[in-house]
Amino acid sequence: MQFTTRPELIGTFGMVASTHWLASSVGMAVLEKGGNAFDAAAAAGFVLQIVEPHLNGPGGELPVVFYSAAQDRVRVLCAQGVTPAAMTIERMHALGLDVVPGTGLLPAVVPGAFGGWMALLRDYGQLPLAEVLGYAIDYAENGYPVLPRVASSILAAETFFQNEWPTSAEVWLRDGKAPAPHTLMRNPGIAATYRRLLAEAGAVSDRAEQCERARLAFYQGFVAEAIDTFFRTTAVLDTSGRRNAGLLTADDLARWAPTYEEPASYEYAGLRVHKTGPWGQGPVFLQQLALLKRFDLAAMDPAGPEFVHTVVECAKLAFADRDIFYGDPDFCEVPLQTLLSDAYNDARSRLVDARHASRELRPGQLGDSDARLATILANAGRAQTGGFGQGEPTFAPLPELKGDTVHLDVVDRWGNMVSATPSGGWLQASPAVPELGFCITTRGQMFWMAPGLPSSLGPGRRPRTTLTPTLVTREGKPYAAFGSPGGDQQDQWSLQMFVKHVHHGMNFQLAIDAPTFQTAHFPASFYPRAMQLGHLAIEGRYSPATLAALRERGHDLQVMDDWALGRLCAVGVRGGLLRAAATPRLMQAYAVGR
Template sequence: MTFTTRPELRGTFGAVSSTHWLASTVGMSILEKGHTAFDAAVATGFVLQIVEPHLNGPAGEVPIIVTPAGANAPTVISGQGPSPAKATVKYFKDLGLDIIPGTGLLAACIPGAFGAWLTLLRDYGTAELEEVLAPAIYYAKTGHPLVPRIASTIASMRDLFTTHWPSSAEIYLPGGVAPQSGKLFRNPQIAALYQQILDEAKSAKSREARINAALDFWYRGPVAERIEEYCATEEVWDVSGRRHKGLITAQDMADYTPLIEKPVSVPYGGYEVFKCGPWSQGPVLLQMLQILKGTDIADLDPMGADFVHLVIETAKLTMADRDSWYGDSSDVPLKTLLSSGYADTRRALIGRTASMEVRPGAPDGRNPNLPPLRTIGTIPQPGLGGGEPTVAREPKLPNDKQGEPALTPEGAQRGDTVQVSAVDRWGNMVSATPSGGWFQSSPVIPGLGFSLTTRGQMFWLEEGLNSTLMPSKRPRTTLTPSMVFRGGQPYMAFGTPGGDQQDQWQLVMLLRHIHNSMNLQEAIDAPSFHTDHLPSSFWPREISPGAITLESRFPEAVREELAARGHKVTVGDAWSEGRLSAVAREMDGGVQLVKAGANPRGVQGYAVAR
């Protein structure tokens, strides 16, 4: 019998799964009012900004995959904001930088989350703006019980806040004291801002007009003006050890509109898996599936060395393609990268031992162009790390025993991501992966109560890459929600935080669900793993050749076998790999059955279904 921490939830009315129990229950409350999964996702997303501020915020980003009931394919809402118009390689080189700092203001991109959430609400939902913002306002104003990880993160940031970022200290160190785990924590500035937006929009004549008025307030009104003023006048300390101003202008904000795009997909058995385009890392999962089609992966023990080795070696190859070819560019040879023929050539490179090379392919005969490979531990780190954790190891702090984020050598912490998936009684489905705007990576903007995203650290300053920094261009994000169809019908929506690990953990879950008959919860609970044999997407952009991390629940014999094959094995905590959330639907005798599962790691994520 497969071990599971909790049951796979089943029902007929609807389901919401996210990385925090308060957000999931808010989403269900929206379904209970008769609204759609899209409305539920929006309300859940705004609450996640409040209750997980170390993992996402109002000025972050969110890619969203949307499938209306009866649709034959999903739609992507790209809430990944682009770089400012002033952001050029020359600008950074003139500052003496060869890598974009992971903190401060220089890495700030246009905040895309607000626009994407409201686009989802306006174009697909039924709820009023006030209905989806009210829960976030309530928790920001009245308070929410602080989870241990946030309390320990704030405590680790005390010196930085008090020395360099006093506006952050005002919010996160009330009265000069770090808040305690389990006690109520408030952000009255965000509560006031969202209430002001509602007050400004309420006089508009229709639901759509009220949502558009809120978008104008954010992107062409007071919020945009305040962001421009802050970036233009404040010199903020960042990880370079120096102070810099930001580049975002009110015009950058006004020019932003979330892009509506078609997803990319590949078939896998009786399934079709949909992801965002190569401005995300989503096609990595599709490339891995194409490679694995021609292997015996379905027959392997999902806890065995052969399974782990095959998945890791496949991930190494596809991540090398990601770093050589992906980006917000029309030059990405995506059709070839996702083709069966190309997968055949890549599969042939997988041997019985661990590869120590970074081996991008040559689609259409083109020569690959890799960014610099900086071996982990060789880059000086003068201050706070700014990105999602690249190793799922755990800070050993009181009352904080599992999961992420990881401590940097300096005692500060990196941000991460959240996830929400939802399905309703009509069959509407949505998967969204919000991130950015972490309070660890940029100071709070006074009067707004939130920090800017630092997603721009994912650009390279080397010329000639599809992910090279350019003005008004999306960084090649790690954020990668997933949608799966089965038999031509929407079946599952899922995703996870975790930076470069997101598609690795999603692949393992999906394979176990499809090939090993694990239900959603069992597939989420099962021991997982990842490789860091890739240039990190986050400052300081390091690579750890041959490295794999496995949860300690893997048998010792498996770990020894992998080491014998040349893998550099790190044994992580028993429950440290991934924070997956998933919902699914299927027909049972003409009635829709909904299912849901959520990650137990970190003792925070929950699913709700009935």
């Protein structure tokens, strides 16, 4: 029997879904003011920086997949910052490092989120910048209720902040203590930074010009200068167990700007799925579809062992290709056309054994893939330890619950649709920059320190992230936008929601509420890059018979709590009506609309 925790929302005016109810409400308020989906997405995104600071911040990054009704096209906005000019394998080795640390100043790359939101507002928004930023400024100045998981994250770092990262202690501790859950928290430093950016942008009548001036004030003005000074003059303890200064400079920020790109896409069941390029993990979603197309998912019980086994075995193959072939296409050749081709996936799908779980990492045989695989296996899980935390944010106290970002989706009455997965600048990952009130993204940890891989460390490169918003069209028009936080799990949870919707007739809310699963069969994208061959984590709502059948097939089962896996949000258009849904897991994501 299908079970749902709440209805799928249906309306005609606008829909917003995000990982925090305050951000969703702000997005809807912007639509009610006459803003479009781009204004609403940016306003919600800025609020998420304030209310979920353990999962994203002003110093983070931003991938967006969107449909513009005026242009009648899908585009990708890449606001993923690049590595500093000084960030080389040789420089890291000279510091005595074999792995890029997961925390501190050393793994920082150019923070892209602010520039991305400014570009989107400049080119597609319609409200004045002060109106869009005003909600975040208000919460930062006047306070917001602290989520229990925010409080737990700060509590876990309390002593470390006091002893090692005093600038973070100043921002996140109150009288030397972590805030209590559900109390009022303020971030006056962030509010002051945003007010100064607005002031330096000036009261110009042209709103696009104001957005561009604000962007320049960030990347060529006082923000860049504050980052440069802090990184040059400060050495902080990181996961290497040593104190390291940063490599990011004002020149690195000044040279960078967000870019628009064509999406990677794949046709499946009469729908076209659009993702980022292989500088993110987005195409791994498409590869899973290309593999699953060879199986009759519609005939399988979505809560049965055959469905779980088939989906997870195809995921293992697609993610193995991700780790071998994906990287910044400005610096490497990614054979994406081959990886999504029928011939390639016909052959790959035959590797799926219906009765036995794979316990090998099996990328496709293309070029020097064997040599790349050997390099990755030799380096996976190699890490020094000594500083607080790990690369991917965790929620304390134990048991550890991983999650690394936020997500939002918006559709408006004019037909615009936006899917965005902001991330980075986590409060527990890097010390706060004085004068700014926020810290800088540590995405540099996602590079391999071994040469010869598409995602090997080098200057000016985009890290191959896990950030992966999704937009779906039908006959060229927007059909759905969805996504989830969760690092390597994002394109596993989202994939399951999508195929349950397509093949089993579930609306978005039913598909989100359905029990889910994930594997860590491949090297993790985050420090310390661990791998668990044969692993399968699964929610406890699956039947004992399903769990027994999966164990019999050889899966190393990790049975989780009933509602432990996934933070999915979605909006869509079906039958001429707007739709929205959000996960009940963690009890903070909400969809709103009318």
